[in-house]
Amino acid sequence: MSEVMTEVIVDCSTGEQTVRKLTAEEVAERKAAVEAFAAEQAAREAEAAQKKADAEAKVAALGLSVDDLKALLG
Amino acid sequence: MANTFERIAAQVLTSSAASVTFSSIPQTYTDLVLRASIRVNNGSNSKPIGLAFNGTNTSNTNYSYRMLVGQGSAGATSNWGNSTDTVQGGEINDAVSAANTFSSVEFYIPNYTVAQNRQVSFFTAQEDNVASYAFITAGAGLYRNTTAITSLTIRQPTGYSAYSFVAGCSFHLYGIKNT
Numbered sequence: 001m002s003e004v005m006t007e008v009i010v011d012c013s014t015g016e017q018t019v020r021k022l023t024a025e026e027v028a029e030r031k032a033a034v035e036a037f038a039a040e041q042a043a044r045e046a047e048a049a050q051k052k053a054d055a056e057a058k059v060a061a062l063g064l065s066v067d068d069l070k071a072l073l074g
Numbered sequence: 075m076a077n078t079f080e081r082i083a084a085q086v087l088t089s090s091a092a093s094v095t096f097s098s099i100p101q102t103y104t105d106l107v108l109r110a111s112i113r114v115n116n117g118s119n120s121k122p123i124g125l126a127f128n129g130t131n132t133s134n135t136n137y138s139y140r141m142l143v144g145q146g147s148a149g150a151t152s153n154w155g156n157s158t159d160t161v162q163g164g165e166i167n168d169a170v171s172a173a174n175t176f177s178s179v180e181f182y183i184p185n186y187t188v189a190q191n192r193q194v195s196f197f198t199a200q201e202d203n204v205a206s207y208a209f210i211t212a213g214a215g216l217y218r219n220t221t222a223i224t225s226l227t228i229r230q231p232t233g234y235s236a237y238s239f240v241a242g243c244s245f246h247l248y249g250i251k252n253t
Contacts, residue, residue: 008094012083014098
């Protein structure tokens with residue numbers, strides 16, 4: 001049986017609490033974007049990894065290692 | 075310390091809920107603090123928490139966040155991003171976390187009644203009772219909308235597997251002012 005997703009609403013002016021079932025659209029919205037978001041996240045991580053690799057290559061071309069840089073920068 | 079730091083409203087869940095909203099927030103304070111103890115029912119090694127202002131309408135775009143994340147067995151990392159529906163906060167306990175453990179979460183919203191873009195800072199401690207896997211997150215978010223805040227919704231950010239807060243989660247909204 002699929003879970004019924006609800007929202008609890010607390011009215012701060014009265015203290016009244018109500019429970020509302022999420023609409024089908026709201027549930028779908030929460031579930032639908034996972035793949036697109038994961039792709040965007042993966043692209044961002046790949047870009048960061050490439051930048052790091054490029055920087056390390058530049059350091060190596062100077063005859064230094066990353067540990068050398070860390071020692072220099074403290 | 076502020077002269078006034080008082081609880082506006084609170085909610086302790088007796089059954090699961092996908093989101094919790096504090097509505098009709100009084101406009102008589104300077105800052106808001108939302109503190110929560112949270113665990114969710116979906117499992118994949120941590121889920122982020124999200125905070126939305128004035129409803130979760132997806133046309134309320136232009137949320138962004140920057141955070142620093144520390145894990146028990148690795149060095150700190152940074153994370154950042156944009157969202158259409160929430161300021162994305164830190165990781166919280168989920169179904170694969172140690173039983174009966176909850177994350178401690180705080181969102182601080184300064185000057186929530188002033189007509190300016192909305193800043194928020196957050197801190198999350200995921201407490202798992204294990205030495206090798208826990209997240210501490212500190213960060214800041216921005217909501218590019220100058221409307222005064224009258225409601226806050228704490229929920230799953232867009233893009234992550236759907237989850238609900240489990241029974242026992244607690245949410246406390248406080249108001250702060252210097253008078």
